[in-house]
Amino acid sequence: MKRMLPLLYLCLSLSVFAGQKDTGQPVTSRWQLGSNQDIIWNIASDSHLPHKDNLEMSGRQVSSIVTYGIDTQKKLSVSKQIIWPSMILKYDFRSYLMSTDSVTPQLSLNGKALLLSSPEKISFDGILHFSYTKGEIVIQRSIFPSTDKPAVFDLWEIQNTGKKIINIDVKDFFARNTYTGAENSYTVTTKIKGLQVALKKGEKLLVPVEHSAFIAGNEPLQMNALQEMEKRQAMIHEINAKLVLYTPDPVLNRAFQFAKIRTSECIFDSKMGLVHSPGGGRYYAGIWANDQVEYAGPFFPYLGYTAGNEASMNAYKKFMDTMTPFFKPIPSSYEMQGMMTSTGAGDRGDASMYGWGACLYALESGDVNTAKVLWPAIQWCLEYTQRQITSDGVVASNSDEMEGRIATGKANLSTSCLAYGAFTNAAYLAKALNEPSCIIEKYTQTAANLKQAIENYFGADIEGYHTYRYYAGHQTFRHWICLPLVMGINERKEGTIRALFEKLWTPDGLLVEKDLKTFWDRATLYALRGIFKGGETELALGKLTDYSRQRLLGEHVPYPVEAWPEGNQAHLAAESALYCRIYLEGMLGIQPTGFKSFTCLPRLPKEWEEMTLSNINAFGSTFTIHVKAIGQKSIEVNILKEGKQVYSKTDLTGSKFNVEL
Numbered sequence: 001m002k003r004m005l006p007l008l009y010l011c012l013s014l015s016v017f018a019g020q021k022d023t024g025q026p027v028t029s030r031w032q033l034g035s036n037q038d039i040i041w042n043i044a045s046d047s048h049l050p051h052k053d054n055l056e057m058s059g060r061q062v063s064s065i066v067t068y069g070i071d072t073q074k075k076l077s078v079s080k081q082i083i084w085p086s087m088i089l090k091y092d093f094r095s096y097l098m099s100t101d102s103v104t105p106q107l108s109l110n111g112k113a114l115l116l117s118s119p120e121k122i123s124f125d126g127i128l129h130f131s132y133t134k135g136e137i138v139i140q141r142s143i144f145p146s147t148d149k150p151a152v153f154d155l156w157e158i159q160n161t162g163k164k165i166i167n168i169d170v171k172d173f174f175a176r177n178t179y180t181g182a183e184n185s186y187t188v189t190t191k192i193k194g195l196q197v198a199l200k201k202g203e204k205l206l207v208p209v210e211h212s213a214f215i216a217g218n219e220p221l222q223m224n225a226l227q228e229m230e231k232r233q234a235m236i237h238e239i240n241a242k243l244v245l246y247t248p249d250p251v252l253n254r255a256f257q258f259a260k261i262r263t264s265e266c267i268f269d270s271k272m273g274l275v276h277s278p279g280g281g282r283y284y285a286g287i288w289a290n291d292q293v294e295y296a297g298p299f300f301p302y303l304g305y306t307a308g309n310e311a312s313m314n315a316y317k318k319f320m321d322t323m324t325p326f327f328k329p330i331p332s333s334y335e336m337q338g339m340m341t342s343t344g345a346g347d348r349g350d351a352s353m354y355g356w357g358a359c360l361y362a363l364e365s366g367d368v369n370t371a372k373v374l375w376p377a378i379q380w381c382l383e384y385t386q387r388q389i390t391s392d393g394v395v396a397s398n399s400d401e402m403e404g405r406i407a408t409g410k411a412n413l414s415t416s417c418l419a420y421g422a423f424t425n426a427a428y429l430a431k432a433l434n435e436p437s438c439i440i441e442k443y444t445q446t447a448a449n450l451k452q453a454i455e456n457y458f459g460a461d462i463e464g465y466h467t468y469r470y471y472a473g474h475q476t477f478r479h480w481i482c483l484p485l486v487m488g489i490n491e492r493k494e495g496t497i498r499a500l501f502e503k504l505w506t507p508d509g510l511l512v513e514k515d516l517k518t519f520w521d522r523a524t525l526y527a528l529r530g531i532f533k534g535g536e537t538e539l540a541l542g543k544l545t546d547y548s549r550q551r552l553l554g555e556h557v558p559y560p561v562e563a564w565p566e567g568n569q570a571h572l573a574a575e576s577a578l579y580c581r582i583y584l585e586g587m588l589g590i591q592p593t594g595f596k597s598f599t600c601l602p603r604l605p606k607e608w609e610e611m612t613l614s615n616i617n618a619f620g621s622t623f624t625i626h627v628k629a630i631g632q633k634s635i636e637v638n639i640l641k642e643g644k645q646v647y648s649k650t651d652l653t654g655s656k657f658n659v660e661l
Contacts, residue, residue, distance in 0.1 A: 031552070043121055050072050052068070055559070057143075058279060059148060074118035078130075080100065081100050081281065082099045082211055083098050089180075127143070135162070141154065147231045148231070149221055150212055151228070153209065155225045158199070158207065166199045170196075173192040175191070187216045239261050239305065248611075256579070259579040263296055264303065275287050276292050276311040286334055291572070292315040294357040320377045329350065346397075363428060366619040371595070378429070393449055399412075400414040411471060412480075418483070454489065455492075529578075533601070538605060596619050623639055623640060
């Protein structure tokens with residue numbers, strides 16, 4: 001039997017879950033869970049070499065993709081691609097100031113050049129660390145971006161663990177390059193301050209490598225690398241303390257923790273204000289109707305991260321600029337700090353993306369004033385969508401978020417499902433705003449009509465699977481057949497889940513389409529959410545566990561990715577928000593019904609006796625949900641606020657709980 005937590009202990013000890021020492025490793029993995037909310041690659045014991053990987057870290061004014069590798073001789077290589085999103089070289093899509101650097105300090109110990117062998121380990125806790133031992137010298141190298149300045153640091157901490165004084169010489173280094181931009185010229189510098197130190201027993205020396213950029217002619221910022229690292233650590237600590245997941249599987253807990261960090265850090269200063277952006281080396285200081293409006297926006301109210309909520313509202317407001325009385329399609333994205341729009345893919349169903357995402361955000365925020373700001377834009381999107389409904393009752397669009405990479409017909413399943421979600425949640429929002437009953441009834445009826453049209457138009461038997469075609473004439477399986485499940489449409493649940501797992505699933509998640517080699521994590525993450533929501537808990541858990549271990553501890557760590565081969569598995573930030581939403585909307589089955597209310601349909605796996613999500617910041621409250629199995633057939637849901645139980649109910653497994661806060 002697994003350990004059970006008495007409710008009183010739960011009330012007193014929820015804060016411990018975020019920092020507990022996890023145990024239990026996957027059978028095969030390159031990385032392991034560490035005891036300090038980190039993951040560790042033990043180089044010394046790794047015989048499967050060479051291996052190279054990369055990960056992204058971001059701050060308000062900079063992002064860095066760090067590529068690191070170990071060759072067959074266990075020699076380390078590291079390079080940093082640094083991007084400054086607010087420094088634009090020309091007004092052309094994604095023409096940001098970028099630089100690649102692999103400079104390291106030249107160190108001498110007692111007059112002899114320090115030649116480092118392989119690091120014993122590489123670890124990651126939101127900062128990338130490389131650990132060495134060289135005789136009586138211990139070195140910890142840490143790479144991280146500034147939280148709020150246009151700089152990336154490579155900080156070397158050198159400690160003397162021996163009894164004798166060690167004389168250390170650090171060679172001075174300075175490099176400067178100037179670039180002509182669209183509005184300014186920019187200077188990029190890399191610098192190491194030379195010094196000579198006699199290091200006594202136990203003493204530490206900090207040697208920072210600073211990569212920074214500034215407007216040419218301005219004085220460069222004076223920065224302290226240690227203080228910048230402490231600020232980065234404080235940000236990570238803040239995120240780790242919010243929306244804390246506790247399950248019996250430590251891998252899921254850690255993957256959830258890291259996903260929060262990735263989606264929260266990727267927020268940039270721009271002319272639009274703070275904006276959440278995908279990242280990945282291409283997508284910065286810009287907003288997308290899918291990534292920001294549909295994926296990440298509805299996550300931030302649960303996290304309660306102030307910058308995330310501000311960035312989400314900035315995105316929702318920016319899209320209002322093109323919502324005119326002429327009802328032309330809204331752009332797919334605003335890029336280059338909002339100075340350019342993208343409409344190359346035509347209407348991808350962007351209005352439906354906006355309507356669904358903004359409705360969820362408004363309800364989850366629990367704030368009437370926020371909802372009133374968004375309500376006119378939501379109504380515009382619903383009216384636009386209504387005008388695209390065909391004689392078959394489905395919603396026409398030029399493409400979907402695959403943007404023409406693959407055929408979508410004149411009306412696709414994705415756009416119609418997103419529209420169904422938008423109208424369904426708009427009815428809840430209209431009621432919460434005390435809108436006239438005719439508005440509520442209109443949206444409710446439109447949602448019902450769309451649900452039936454989805455069945456009539458897209459419902460199909462393909463290769464013996466009772467599932468959906470993606471568009472008229474489509475004869476094979478497409479990843480977005482998972483979307484009806486996400487929206488709570490379960491009429492073809494069994495056949496759809498079988499098709500997803502038997503025809504499209506790979507060790508890297510879902511293929512875009514049967515017989516194609518391309519996968520996009522976003523569809524995998526949506527599918528897992530929908531399968532949990534549909535009640536196939538054990539199937540979903542098995543795939544979620546495999547996926548999480550692959551992403552967190554496998555060959556390309558530690559986050560969900562964009563796509564392969566096109567995106568080369570970039571660590572886009574909004575995919576991490578989708579990972580977290582598997583637990584919120586899939587496993588816990590949270591559906592907002594008002595500013596202070598939601599339904600909860602928990603899907604607790606049979607092997608689990610409990611799960612907890614603590615420090616949730618949504619619906620105008622901070623609260624904890626604790627779900628516990630009662631015998632074989634019942635489940636108990638407890639809601640706690642400020643350590644006090646405010647809701648408790650036991651019902652049969654598979655029941656929906658109505659919660660008022």
